[in-house]
Amino acid sequence: MTTLVDAPVTPAADDASARRRWAGPIGLGLIGLVSFIFFGIGSGGGNETTFSVARQSDFFTIPTLTVPSQLTATALSVIALALAGLAVWATLQRRTLGWWLPVVFTIAVMGSLLTWAGAGREGTNVQITGLLTSAIVLSIPLVFGALSGTLCERSGVINIAIEGQLLFGAFLAALVASATGNAYAGLVAAPLAGALVGALLAIFAVKYWVDQIVVGVVLNVLVIGLTSFLFGSLMRDNPNLNQSMSLGRLPVPVLSEIPIIGPVLFNHNALVYIMYVTVIVLHIMLFKSRWGLRVRAVGEHPKAADTVGIKVNRTRVRNVILGGAIAGLGGAFFTVAAGLAFGKEMTAGKGFIALAAMILGRWSPKGALLAALLFGFADALRLQLGIMGSPIPSQFLGMLPYLATIFAVAGLVGFAKPPAAEGKPYKK
Amino acid sequence: MSESTATTDRSSADGPESEGSPEEAGRDFGRLMREITQSDLLVVVFAIFAAMLLGGLLVVLADKDVLATTGYFFSRPGDFFAAVGGTLSSVFTTMFQGAIYNTNASDVAVGIRPFTQTLTVATPLILAGLGLGLGFRAGLFNIGAQGQIIIGATVGAYVGFAWDLPVVLHLIVAVVGCVLGGAIWGFIPGFLKARTGAHEVITTIMLNYIALNLVSFALSKTAFQRPGSTNPQSPLIAETAEYPLILGSAYNLHLGFLLALAAAGGVWWLLERSTWGFQFRAVGANPHAARTAGMSVSKVYILVMVTAGALAGLAGSAQILGTEHSLTAGVAASFGFDAITVALLGRSRPLGIVFAALLFGALRAAGPALQVQAGVPVDIVLVIQSLIVLFIAAPPLVRTMFRLPAPAHVKEVAA
Amino acid sequence: SAAPEATPAPTDDTATPVETVDYKPCIVSDAGGFDDRSFNQAGYEGLQEVVAAYGMDTAQAESADDTEYEPNISALVAADCDMIITVGFLLGDATANAAAANPDVDFAIIDFAYNEPIDNVKPLLFNTDEAAFLAGYAAAATTQTGTVATFGGIPIPPVTIFMDGFLSGVNYHNETQGTTVQVLGWDGTDGSFTGNFDDQTAGQNLTTGFIDQGADIILPVAGPVGLGAAAAAREAGNVWIIGVDQDWVVTAPEYADIIFTSIMKNMGPAVYDVVETTAVGAGFSNAPYFGTLENEGVGIADFRDAPVSDELLAALEEIRAGIIDGSITP
Amino acid sequence: MKLELRGITKKFGDFTANNKIDLLVEEGKIHALLGENGAGKSTLMNVLFGFYDADEGTILLDDEEVVFAGPGDAMAAGIGMVHQHFMLVPPFTVAENVMLGHEAVTGFAKILDLDAARATVRELSERFGFHLDPDAKVEDLAVGAQQRVEIIKALSRQAKVLILDEPTAVLTPQETDELLEIVKQLRDSGTSVVLITHKLREVQAVADTITVIRLGKVVGTAKPTASREELASMMVGRDVSMTVDKGTAKPGDVVLAVKNLSAKDESGHEQLRRVSFDVRAGEILAVAGVQGNGQTELMEALLGVIPTTGGKATVDGEVITGKSIGDVLMSGVGFVPEDRTEDGLVATFTIANNLILDLYGIEPYSKGLALQPAAITEHAERSVEQFDIRTTSIRATAGSLSGGNQQKVVLARELSRPLKVLMASQPTRGLDVGSIEFVHKRIIQERDAGTAVLIVSSELDEVTALADRIAVMYQGQIVDIVPADTDRETLGLMMAGAHGEDAA
């Protein structure tokens, strides 16, 4: 996260850099204030909020925690404001505070928001564990998608086709799983589907110099068309080719029994654990290995890479296919991992959010994970508030994840420099 | 004359000779001949042909009549090929009849209706495409046209149904409303980029979703609903706010189309002949040099995004004041996204964008006929459309496929 | 033409038609498409049945987005359709215009009524809330946890009418039986929505959230997204799902064992009747058709595995009667 | 290893950059390749290095014909190259750039062994007296430092044939001498070297044989003993005077006044500490100093590219610090940036457009919002002809020009309007003798026209040739301002931090 605050490099940012330092602190301040006025004061005296951290499925059952709404929300808001003040001070001192500040700040504000939302509701209480778990779950396709984008763009190829790769992955996973009667077979098939789309992208973008974004967009439409057609014909005629198959949970022994953390992190299906591993491995490989160095060289300055004997286009083709495979794997989330049958356009635009997450994460696997989690959390929060019933109109709740993302990129991340050769076919 | 080369420019970095100029008329003629033999026009023709073949085959596979024949293929292969041929030709003719000229129409007036439909559908694509192209030239990858269209249309719609103003004035005010709406929605990412460096791809994607939620919210309020109905659908806009139909009520073609052509001219002038455009292109090509030459990169970003938003807003007006006449959450259809492809296909040059938009318009216009007459499932229609676009975007591929001569300047690289 | 087979009907294999009627009914979907597991699909299947039964010619156009309604209708007019069925309020204007332009073509529109009737347009309307009311009452009577829940795709009347009926059904039970069953996800004006009809995983997580809050009977009014809800319910166990539009025991057999009941909106039969009467019966009338409990245009499916007492069934019968004679308003 | 090129022809579109070129490099010899800007030297070398494929001709190594699919093959065959336009990956560190392509790795995951790379860098920069931090990001380095990286990168590969394309263009005299020593050592240990440079002194110092090419053709060979004048005229095809004849300056009143100017660079390090000096109308103040001692920041701070943290600068009494770049330029300042490809030109723009890159807003090039094509063309044609820019058309892209001609475009633009102050960084970097002569003439013309001229140059010859007064910079401060006739040694010492008087 620290990388997210280092100094900007290009003119765009230079112009901004002088002011940009302020965007963060001011943003924090405003949010802190909003939190104080709306959630703190707004919680209304006398109300109580009940937090529950345990789910009936849990091993330990922890009693629910009931707090006076107004007091708690106000206290948390004050903490947030204090942090904002700290940020202002740091800016004045031209110091950079670590990643902890935004994190703690977010927790404080979220806490006060939830306290307010749960204020005076007998029927419902704030489900911390449930909230965090669905945050993880909802971010899975975004993580895989963003990783795919990162792999491709680091080698200089823009991958707008993530959406299509997710969707085709979801489709083939369902098809194969249903046909073989084995969800894991579907899990294996998904990356193949994604890789296929990736290969098409590579052929057209790298070999035939077609505008990468055009290919990407077209591939998305292509996949939507094909899957929808097969869904309406093949799968409709033989329902046994599109059943809901589920990978099922694989609770990690011991770990999964830790309160909160256990259910949130260690009680998922195989895909989630694969996700953890993929992020770590890719992050190391991309920034510490020879492969990574060469890939990044190709994406930054293909000519330079060429002059030291690196095969630019071969590298790109491989990365794009690999990226496609990863996105395809993420597609498995929608069907076999979620235990659902395939449905028309069921990826519902997640591929584009993933694209944003990739940039928000500054083209790094770690960043992609954090960005995706941020979005997943905002999305889960929106659902949670809807469930508990809140005075906010549902359409505005619907905006929450998107607003949160905009704030994150404008306030915290600021300028991010894409790989220099991104989008440009390498012709010699 | 940037125009003349526009559609054939492979990128603004192609060969040392990137521009023709009056005083080189002789060489220009030589180049003209070269461009005709190697032009993208020829490529386009072949591209459509190739895509049709592939798409046609898909239709064949999707078509049970044909599949049936495969059963007794070996006994009576004739049937199979007859069926295939039948499907293919029906697809070809239907597309032509659906998009250009309806040959089995009683008279010309009816016959040309498909073509006017193509132009009508192309209108919002031209406008939004121009906006996006403008951004691309300035190095901004704005994918926010969708949201900008929605907001523009929302404002315009409100002016259209809620206010009543004298004839001409009402239309003008409504159009201005659309433009303002779009411009504001374009300003936000421009401003954020300039001030905080926030990447426009993120902000515009998010703003698309936010716009959608906003319009849904508006439509859930009685102020935007029809009297006595709670459907999320606005009242019809007043006729005084509608774009006049330029070919009479028999056709949908409306004034917005002429507006779009005018806008294309304007954008060309802005880009190629105005000091603003000069800055836009400089910033797009090399922000460092632009800055050292005294241009304000942030100002350019904001300016470009506002202009792009305004154009997308105009596209919104084509929807709400031109064809739909009533605001729904789906008022922007998928035009905002198609416009990205349109702009890139047109290589961000105004003339190119107009052509690309017409192509898309034709493809969309042919859709219903394909479904109803040729019985092609809507999803396969999508596939055919995207294949055509893909091939048209891949001249080198089409050239290799059909052994066309490669244009000289493709080989060159500005080192 | 290959049209009918292109998106094959479930009734492809029906026996050769009894007679062959020279009448061409056609259908236009809204942006949901004919496999939306909701009114487009129901209407489409109804049409396919009647077409197969009377050996009629037919054609259909699926709309990819809101701008295609008018072109699609005109394409069908151009294809010499005698009747065009349009699905959903979004096609209201396009249908009205087309009807005015083609007085000799009959139209029928599902889920939409005009303020002043049009001679050649027959609205097909459904008092879905009547059926939802029964489902709500039954749910309130059956819940173990005292909490039931509902959510929608997007807040539009065809969706919220289910939620309204369900809510008032529960409240009626609370009033009459003195229970305090609470409904999550809809308070009569606003509530929980996934934001679209595609994102099944959103429905899944939403449902899990409801279950965390103790809900044990859930009504998802979001087309395919409902399947996400069903999956979540299956995973959690001891949770019932209420199907919508069609009997989910039939349309989603894999979840049959957790289907409490289904709030059926019999659009298929309605379409069948309209076409039949117009083509071979009394002929076309533009009088609106209202699907009600009374004419079984709406209703609830049998409780198969659901633990419902005979008292409850009896009570439901009374309420049904009450609704029909107007003594109870949903 | 013996290297031979036979009948190499390379065309770009209908333009022939190399025309049937023959070249023979004996084993263990240093072969100098001379030619004016745009003669085709780099192109030829890029062909040899397998980066371009020749339209005609063959390459022989030790009399074996070889065909290179790409630079990879060339390197495998033992050819190494220092590129004129550096082939470095900006966001990578020095170590990463040096190791790229032949990385030392550990484990089956092939994790990079960065320490090994760091060691190599340290060891080499020790040997050549380069001062390089292996962990510095290349994009943060001054051009001079980048040049050193490019050299180390090539040398670390132990090539048998080493191509040096203008390796000394941005090195300090000391560094240059070090490098030439290395090159000699390499030659003695059997390496064949092709050296491209515009600095005839270096040629005379190390070359064994000399080939001169002009307009893509070989025009002849020469002995190292040949005089600089002879070589020069061979290259340019006319007589060139090696020494600038400039009359004594007639300084007017102070135009550019700098008071206690301080500035930080992008990474926040203070690069400029309370710098003060004046430049009068009609005089040239040259700033001498080893690259990276704040000269770059001085120029950027004056123009407003980087914010100043203290002090001020005035032009004719008007404060320019804190103004927008545009305003500074319009207040009569001409600016020639150090890095022309990055900051001076838009490579994909036509020459015509580059010639109005900072003039587009003023008459006659635009009226109101409207550009004036006629005026733009007219201006372009005038400049091309005046500054003898070698191009096929004013509509050609600036990117297709050779280095020297690109520099001419920048100068032509900046000198094409009335100036009060001309600020030029490394004005003749990479230019051939002919162009240097020309550029120097133009700068002195500008001075004599009463413009205050501020030059930054790491080229002592240039400094002494142009300056009326010399300011020596060291570690962000002005050590001293001395008269133009100060001898090289003194200057050298001052550049190392010693003050004028103790130095003398």
Ligand SMILES: Nc1ncnc2c1ncn2[C@@H]1O[C@H](COP(=O)(O)OP(=O)(O)OP(=O)(O)O)[C@@H](O)[C@H]1O
């Ligand atoms: N990629 C290219 N496309 C078109 N023309 C080019 C390209 N590269 C070089 N040229 C042209 O070929 C000629 C030779 O260029 P080259 O770089 O070899 O000159 P040079 O001798 O290296 O000059 P300098 O001393 O300035 O480096 C120049 O006129 C240049 O404009």
Ligand SMILES: Nc1ncnc2c1ncn2[C@@H]1O[C@H](COP(=O)(O)OP(=O)(O)OP(=O)(O)O)[C@@H](O)[C@H]1O
């Ligand atoms: N033939 C010409 N004669 C005179 N001036 C011209 C001519 N062509 C262009 N210009 C001037 O140069 C400006 C830019 O035109 P030019 O064609 O060089 O840019 P461009 O090719 O559009 O740039 P890019 O290729 O980067 O898009 C024009 O607006 C005009 O003012």
Ligand SMILES: [Mg+2]
């Ligand atoms: Mg051009």
Ligand SMILES: [Mg+2]
């Ligand atoms: Mg050169």
